[in-house]
Amino acid sequence: MIHIDHISKHYDxxxxxxxxxxxxxxxxxxxxxxxxxxxxxxxxxxxxxxxxPTAGRIVKKHAxxxxxxVPEQFPNNIRFSPNEYLxxxxxxxxxxxxxxxxxxxxxxxxxxxxxxxxxxxxxxxKGMKQKIGIMQALLSKPDFxxxxxxxxxxDPQSQEELADILNKLKYEGLPILFTCHERKLxxxxxxxxxxxxxGKIIAxxxxxxxxxxxxxxxxxxxxxxxxxxxxxxxxxxRIRDRELVIKTTxxxxxxxxxxxxxxxxxxxxxxxxxx
Numbered sequence: 001m002i003h004i005d006h007i008s009k010h011y012d013x014x015x016x017x018x019x020x021x022x023x024x025x026x027x028x029x030x031x032x033x034x035x036x037x038x039x040x041x042x043x044x045x046x047x048x049x050x051x052x053p054t055a056g057r058i059v060k061k062h063a064x065x066x067x068x069x070v071p072e073q074f075p076n077n078i079r080f081s082p083n084e085y086l087x088x089x090x091x092x093x094x095x096x097x098x099x100x101x102x103x104x105x106x107x108x109x110x111x112x113x114x115x116x117x118x119x120x121x122x123x124x125x126k127g128m129k130q131k132i133g134i135m136q137a138l139l140s141k142p143d144f145x146x147x148x149x150x151x152x153x154x155d156p157q158s159q160e161e162l163a164d165i166l167n168k169l170k171y172e173g174l175p176i177l178f179t180c181h182e183r184k185l186x187x188x189x190x191x192x193x194x195x196x197x198x199g200k201i202i203a204x205x206x207x208x209x210x211x212x213x214x215x216x217x218x219x220x221x222x223x224x225x226x227x228x229x230x231x232x233x234x235x236x237x238r239i240r241d242r243e244l245v246i247k248t249t250x251x252x253x254x255x256x257x258x259x260x261x262x263x264x265x266x267x268x269x270x271x272x273x274x275x
Contacts, residue, residue: 001026001175002047002065002144007056009042009199016042018199019056024144029166029176029189034196040179041072041148043196047177048146065144068137072149074129078121082113082132085121090139107135111165127158134165145169147178151185163188164271171272213253213272215246217265233259243268 002024009017017039024030032040045051047058048069078085083104090100108114111131116124121132130150137145150166151159159182166189170176180186186193195203219242230237230244234256237246244265248256250272257267 001028001061003059004043004047005057005059007043007046007053007058009039009046009051010054016199017046017053020196020199020201022194022201022204024175024177026175027170027173029170029178029191031186031190031193032177032179032196033181033186033193034179038196039199040196044069044146044148044177044179062143066140066142068140068142068145070130070133070137070145070147070150072152074126074133076122081116081118081120082108082135083117085132086135086139089136093140095140103139104135107138110168111135112161125158127154127161130154130158130162131165134162138169143175145174145176147176149179149181151180151182159184168271212247213250213270215248215253215256215260215270216268217244217246217260218242218268219244219265233263 004020004022004024007017007020008015020039020043022030032043034040042051046053048067049058050069080088086104086107087097087100090104091097095103105114108117111134113128113131113135116128121129124132134145134147134150137147147166150162154162163185166176166178166185170189176189178185178189191206193205194201195205219239230239230246234246234248237244239245244260246256246260253270257270260267
């Protein structure tokens with residue numbers, strides 16, 4: 001889908017990238033890891049078209065391919081609400097207002113920010129701002145998504161939420177390239193990992209993936225010891241604050257959902273997860 005062909009980048013006499021080569025395939029999630037200053041962010045900006053390489057080229061399958069880019073830091077001085085900010089960006093791209101409004105509503109729901117749609121972004125936590133950054137990148141329905149350190153500085157709950165979101169986007173077929181230091185995200189999301197050092201790719205790792213479905217439901221109030229009953233539905237579940245979470249295979253997920261509904265459980269969500 002995208003081929004990085006011998007990309008090099010120099011600033012004055014400093015070599016940042018040195019003949020970097022790899023390809024990103026359709027429906028694949030690829031991670032770049034390395035120490036600070038190893039050239040990761042520069043490489044992402046070149047692939048996104050925000051910087052020009054000193055040598056080499058980026059070969060896209062389609063010249064008109066749309067790339068969504070999410071920088072590590074979201075601007076701190078945004079005085080708009082999510083609704084205002086995303087509407088403004090969409091209008092600048094020339095998107096029709098009716099379809100734009102629906103797209104923004106859907107994104108706010110997906111990212112669990114519907115209740116904050118009209119609150120100024122400057123009051124948001126870093127995790128919430130990071131969600132807005134990803135929503136901004138998805139607004140034009142890109143063919144490819146690039147994220148620079150998406151989990152950097154986030155609390156554990158925000159990291160889990162963003163990892164879930166990236167897994168969902170991956171399941172929907174969106175190719176993703178990201179940098180990170182958190183092994184948890186690599187293990188949960190990445191198909192391949194490239195390690196970069198002093199501007200060169202020095203290693204590649206491949207994570208085999210098994211698709212599972214995570215089903216969340218509200219516990220039935222009629223059962224005093226629901227864990228005993230649930231063992232007849234699934235062997236892999238956990239209960240926390242009257243919420244049930246079951247992990248099952250994609251093939252068995254429909255059967256599990258039917259059993260839950262039959263036993264008066266209210267389904268909250270069904271999300272893909274890679275393990």
